[in-house]
Each structure stands twice: as structure tokens, then as C-alpha cells.
Amino acid sequence: MSKTICITNQKGGVGKTTTTYALGLGFRTKGFKVLIIDLDPQGNLSFSVGAETDESLTIYEVLKGDCSAEEAIQHTPIIDIIPSNIILSGVDLEFTHTGREFLLKEALLNVQNKYDYIIIDTPPSLNILTINAFTVSDKIIIPMIADIFSLQGITQLYETIDKVRRYCNPSIIIEGILLTRYNKRAILSNEIKGTAEMIARELNTMVFDTHIRSSISIQEAQTKQENLYYYAPRNSAVTDYMKFVEELLAIGI
Numbered sequence: 001m002s003k004t005i006c007i008t009n010q011k012g013g014v015g016k017t018t019t020t021y022a023l024g025l026g027f028r029t030k031g032f033k034v035l036i037i038d039l040d041p042q043g044n045l046s047f048s049v050g051a052e053t054d055e056s057l058t059i060y061e062v063l064k065g066d067c068s069a070e071e072a073i074q075h076t077p078i079i080d081i082i083p084s085n086i087i088l089s090g091v092d093l094e095f096t097h098t099g100r101e102f103l104l105k106e107a108l109l110n111v112q113n114k115y116d117y118i119i120i121d122t123p124p125s126l127n128i129l130t131i132n133a134f135t136v137s138d139k140i141i142i143p144m145i146a147d148i149f150s151l152q153g154i155t156q157l158y159e160t161i162d163k164v165r166r167y168c169n170p171s172i173i174i175e176g177i178l179l180t181r182y183n184k185r186a187i188l189s190n191e192i193k194g195t196a197e198m199i200a201r202e203l204n205t206m207v208f209d210t211h212i213r214s215s216i217s218i219q220e221a222q223t224k225q226e227n228l229y230y231y232a233p234r235n236s237a238v239t240d241y242m243k244f245v246e247e248l249l250a251i252g253i
């Protein structure tokens with residue numbers, strides 16, 4: 001049975017796209033069949049894996065019902081992806097009909113049996129795209145930078161997830177908070193860790209044992225559209241992401 005994981009935080013630049021990409025490649029390295037979905041009009045995930053987004057079918061056409069999810073999947077050399085592009089930014093105004101929260105869930109029904117993991121990257125906002133991601137997902141992972149501003153907005157995120165749980169997806173679970181761009185030596189990082197643990201308790205979840213350290217190789221690999229694990233296998237952030245994959249598998253995600 002395929003598992004669908006949503007990587008989310010409405011705060012920008014906290015490592016959602018990087019985590020989706022690293023987890024997708026990490027699970028794939030472990031031999032699982034993985035599909036990643038770019039649900040962000042910025043298209044950063046699509047870029048990172050070298051997907052074509054100008055002429056191809058994207059998640060927009062899938063949500064609109066113009067094509068099937070299967071038709072929009074691109075089999076790039078590093079991973080299977082349903083890409084996105086900027087046209088997706090209009091959906092909040094365009095999709096106003098009843099049931100619009102379930103568009104992604106319905107679209108993925110036919111591809112779920114082909115993959116072990118489907119991982120969804122969400123935009124830095126709490127809009128209909130994010131709600132579609134929550135509605136189809138089994139688990140949520142919240143990446144959070146170890147700085148004081150990333151703690152803001154967590155309450156709204158929780159309220160949105162809670163609404164989705166009540167109306168659209170009663171079985172959704174917040175698996176945990178992942179600290180990203182972590183600097184062990186910074187006093188602030190340790191303070192944030194304490195605060196993140198407090199927030200996690202309020203959200204009925206936990207902070208993952210693994211923290212992702214800061215490293216420039218992450219950005220380099222994404223810019224060069226390469227597989228992170230081949231690009232810099234001994235890099236600190238890369239080994240952290242690999243450890244994170246092990247942690248998730250150990251808790252049975």
C-alpha cells in the first residue's frame with residue numbers, strides 16, 4: 001500500500017522543497033518506488049530534478065481534470081515527478097466549486113498502487129493547494145529552520161490541519177517537526193530546539209531525532225539538477241538526510 005507524505009510549513013524558505021527532494025531520492029536509494037509531486041507554483045522541486053515545465057503537462061492540468069495523473073508523470077533520470085509551473089498560482093480563484101479540496105485525492109487514486117511513497121511539496125501558504133495536499137496525505141512532516149521566526153505561524157498551520165482532519169481527512173497524522181539548517185554550535189539553535197519540542201507537544205507530535213545541518217552542497221546539487229546522494233555523498237547535510245530516511249523507516253512511516 002502506498003503512503004502519501006506531505007512536506008509543509010506556510011513559512012517560506014524552511015526547507016520544504018529540499019526535504020521533499022532529499023526524502024524522495026533517499027527512499028529511492030533504499031529501493032522504494034517513489035513519486036514526488038510539486039504542488040508549488042514556484043516550481044522549485046521541478047527544477048531541482050530537471051523536469052520540463054513549459055511544454056509538458058503539469059499538476060495544474062491534473063487538478064483541472066484535463067489529463068490523468070499518470071499522463072503528467074515525468075520519469076526523469078533521478079526520480080518520477082509530477083511537475084508544476086506558475087500557472088498553478090491561479091487555482092485559488094479558479095477552483096471555486098464544491099469538492100475542490102478533494103481534487104488531488106481523486107486524481108491520485110489511479111497511481112497510488114504504482115508507488116511505495118508519494119511525497120508532496122507544498123507552497124509557502126495555507127491555500128487550496130495545501131488543503132488538497134493535506135486531504136490526500138497519510139502523514140505530515142513540518143520542516144522548520146532553527147531560527148526564532150520559524151516558530152511564528154505554527155498555530156495557523158495546526159488549525160488548518162485540524163480543519164482538514166474534521167472535514168476531509170480524519171486519519172491524517174502530523175508525524176513530526178524536522179529541524180533544518182541546524183548549527184549545533186549556535187546557542188540559538190539549542191534554544192529553538194527546546195521551543196520546537198514545546199510546540200511539538202502542543203501539536204501532539206514530536207521533533208525528529210535527526211536534525212539537518214546547514215551545508216552549501218544542498219543548494220549546489222539542486223542548482224546543478226543532480227542526485228544529492230551521488231553529488232556529495234559524504235556531506236554533512238546529505239548524511240543527515242540519509243539518517244532521516246532511516247529514522248522514518250524505523251518508525252514505520
Ligand SMILES: Nc1ncnc2c1ncn2[C@@H]1O[C@H](COP(=O)(O)OP(=O)(O)OP(=O)(O)O)[C@@H](O)[C@H]1O
Nearest residue numbers: 012013014015016017018124181213214215219237
Ligand atoms: N540544510 C541546508 N543547508 C543549506 N542550505 C539549505 C539547506 N536546506 C535548504 N537549503 C537552501 O535554502 C533555500 C530554501 O530551501 P527550500 O527551497 O527547500 O525551502 P522551501 O521551504 O521549499 O522554500 P519556499 O517556501 O520558498 O518553497 C534553498 O536555496 C535551499 O537550497
Ligand SMILES: [Mg+2]
Nearest residue numbers: 016017040044
Ligand atoms: Mg519550496
